[in-house]
Amino acid sequence: MNQPLAYIHPGAKIAKNVVVEPFTTIHNNVTIGDGTWIGSNVTIMEGARIGKNCNIFPGAVISAPPQDLKYNGEDTIVTIGDNTTIRECATIHKGTSDRHKTVIGKNCLIMAYCHIAHDCIVGDNCIFSNNSTLAGHVTIGDNVILAGLVAVHQFVSVGQHAFVTGGSLVRKDVPPFVKAAREPLSYVGINSVGLRRRGFPSEKIREIQNIYRILYQKHYNNSQATQIIEAEMEATPERDEILQFIRDSQRGIMKGYFSNN
Structure with a gap:
């Protein structure tokens, strides 16, 4: 030294x-x-x-x-x-x-x-x-x-296990477990490759996908989607992490690419 x-x-x-x-x-x-x-x-x-x-x-x-x-x-x-x-x-x-x-x-x-x-x-x-x-x-x-x-x-906050593609401008919060891409930055799926590499089993990955289908692909607003997720999806650490992230968001979460909410 x-x-x-x-x-x-x-x-x-x-x-x-x-x-x-x-x-x-x-x-x-x-x-x-x-x-x-x-x-x-x-x-x-x-x-x-x-x-x-x-x-x-x-x-x-x-x-x-x-x-x-x-x-x-x-x-x-x-x-x-x-x-x-x-x-x-x-x-x-x-x-x-x-x-x-x-x-x-x-x-x-x-x-x-x-x-x-x-x-x-x-x-x-x-x-x-x-x-x-x-x-x-x-x-x-x-x-x-x-x-x-x-x-x-x-x-801005970016949730755990998220992936943000190169050249992105991140103006809104990026929820956990997702891939973020395009302009403006949007949800384009969950980070399934990263989750598999870190040992997430297939059933856990499907659970996360189902949660984000409700949030981003069913044309609900965020309040409606979180109520449905909480009511219909089994309580797990991943579900609760996603819900808590959305509720804590100060800047609002990024949109879905095909979403109008």
């Missing part, structure tokens, strides 16, 4: 077996866990909390002050979970007085040139492909995949 061509502030708390490559700068009030590798020309600013066995590639900037004109220097942080990889030139900004933190979960892959803005909460096992961008206050569930060049509007 002793790298004479890197600058490490004496106040940073770095595990003994962390590797820091040349020309990297690590500021005060930073914590880095065991087994993490920090590539060359990385900048890690005050408030970073980086877990174990992470990999941070050259050019990345972690815990910079947010690009929010309301930010007034309050003490906030960025937390990055264990086994997460941050690729080249990605930027992750610390929180504001809203959530006081920006969080990236465990086992995530954040590819080159992604931007994760202030007060975002990203779950575990997520993959963000190149140049995907989250505006402030976005919430991303576990096991979400954003393909390249996805742009997510501030305060």
